[in-house]
Amino acid sequence: MDVSRLKAIDIHVHAEVSCHDPEDPIFAEFLDASTRYFKTDRRRPTIPETIAHYREREVGFVMFAVDMEAGTGIRRIRNEEIAEAAAANSDIMMAFASIDPHKGKLGVIEARDLIEKHGVKGFKFHPPLQGFDPSDRMAWPLYELINHYKLPAIFHTGHSGMGTGMPGGGGIRLRYGQPMLVDEVAVAFPEMKIILAHPGWPWTDESLSMALHKPNVFIDLSGWSPKYFPPQIIRYANSQLGHKFLFGSDFPLITPDKWIAAYDEAGFKPELRDRILKGNAATLLGL
Template sequence: MPVIDAWLQHPTLRHANHEMFEPLRRWTGREAPIEAPPVEATLAELRAADVEIGLTTAWYGPQGPLISNDEVAGFVAQSGGRLRGVAGVDLTRPVEAVRELRRAVRELGFVALRVLPWLWQLPPTDRLYYPLYAACVDLGVPFCTQVGHTGPLRPSETGRPIPYIDQVALDFPELTIVCGHIGYPWTTEMIAVADKHAGVYIDTSAYTTRRYPAELVDYLRGRGRHKVLFGSNYPMITPARALEHLADLGLDEQARELFLAGNARRVFSL
């Protein structure tokens, strides 16, 4: 069965070696790389898990891009159609950010915008986000973000689904919002927000299937089968490792297909 990975990144050295990822390297046992990996290394990991399409993201923070949109466009161009770009922007320059998002979508062919609130230490309800939400609606692309606690050594408060994602969805009912990293330890809040708002979805990036909270597994098996997308957060977790115990989730054929690819194909218009 084909797979779409809703959140991965092909890293640059600026990204892979950033000090904030030291806890993740410690948990995964990975050493800081001394050279940037080739795109083929990422493609090999996708093929190993039957990943048909991976959404590879740009990373922009207060100190500048760790992975720029143009670098992502270069990775996509080398991928033979297996990678699609997800844009990043400088949140503190809202007019420039909207222009860059429009360029990424219209000229580079990117399929979404992703902003990591913890990286900016600004919750999704901050006024700096709002021009971008309107632009996403206008461009017809989802807004992707992170929910739950942060692995990197940064405050976690900005990852709360309530009140932040709930309020954004109320203010922008036409906006599609994809919330990555499950939302733990506020998974029940995240499910409640996804239930409440037609345009809010959850992706499972940064977690292996064995670590999904029980309430998420129940949701995925039942009423939430149209609401949950697979993501790996590669290179922190490879897609194959993230899906290693998929059979243990007890998904029926429809729920499995929607989770692995169908929901992402619809949400991102792939």
Template sequence: MKIIDAWAQPALGRVRQKLPEVARLFEKSGSAHLLDQSLDPAQTVALMDAAGVERLMLCAWCRPEGWLWTNDDVAEFIRAFPDRFTGVATVHLADPVAAVRELDRAVRVLGFKALRVVPWLWKLPPNDKLYYPLYVKCIELDIPFCTQVGHTGPLMPSETGRPVPYLDEVALTFPELRIVGGHIGHPWTDEMIGLAWKHDNVFIDTSAYLPRYYPPALIHFMKTYGQQKVLFGSNFPQLSLEKCVEQVRQLDLGTEVETSFLETNARRVFRL
């Protein structure tokens, strides 16, 4: 089976320095050794091979204070292994004109397949006016908008991650926009499931949670009326690829559901 990980970052050893809020999350997840460790593309592919993962959707990160790693940093991984990595762009949200131009460059020049903005970094929910030009550009470029939903593992306010009303309003305003809510949405998982059922173009990815901790409501959704709506994600390097894949196998999803979850849903949503 070909596995696509919908939410991952390159391990560049800059987390403790440039994203200190996340250091605690790595420590609680048993990944503290990766806070300062840098993995090059070949080392990352070796971990993917060990887990049986075909492709990582690798994302750049930017916060108000500046870039943690850029779209061009991610592009270096893609150039090294174009069949194993796919780029997910990010932008400096506070400069909307430059943000739209950078998104256009990342897609048209670098070949990226999505945009991701993490709301808690900006303390702005996804219905804020600064996002709206980006949504129009995503529709124009035919790429999904990926974002974080649910509480924040990092010690930052969680309000921006509420699916209702914020993401619901975006989906109502932009029905053509494909939206992927990453990190399940806990403790508002039922809200996120409700949005995925309500809106044809809203999806969920499971990143940042080991499969053994997926909420029962999400498992039921995946097995029944949400088979086309949930994408596998790890949040690598926070979580081990190998451990995530092993635990998916233990969920007894059945071949058809497991294939949709691990591969075909992401292939369809990201137009891979």
């Protein structure tokens, strides 16, 4: 991935449609609800369509699915499918893997295989959907592997659009998205770069405190249009934390075009634009 040729790097792009497997009927209910919540198109793009979308815009991106089989019963999109697409489009795309921590040692073996044989460059955790407290020692073996390889890991934080409006929130427990639950992970695994996904509302200040306190903690700004950001996000970006924020869209729920257009009107200092849109991500990803 040649950073000089890219206009931006989107660190938060979802794969929601498999090229090989049919749509899971339980996942379909979550997609229906998230479509209403985000007011977006119910038809989700395929992985090849996503690649074409980003290539046309000269925007690099990190893609992942979410393995939430234990927490929801939803059949996952295989990590290998995303890794294969990234290998064939490495000038524009990078693959992160998602492994449900409930899978224990079997999950660790899979993670090592994905790193060593499939070129996966990081990992994605969604504690509310996966049904676990990120500080639970159950997940420690996976963290130890990621820390060993000095790879980044994205943790969903804050409110979850997935499940919003469904009876019982679709069984999703929002408390697992509290950023401070990840603080113990940042202490125990300092070689793992931790990316707190989204502005973290209603715990935004916890994310900011962690990014200020821990050198290995970063924040991606996905899942919200910048015009709706809590004001402290922009205040800290313009002062102490400009090097800690990363562009992420949450595609396909929010497109990179709409996110970047809103960013340009949100009040960030002009000199931060290149750093937040791609420079910080390039450094974190080792590009």
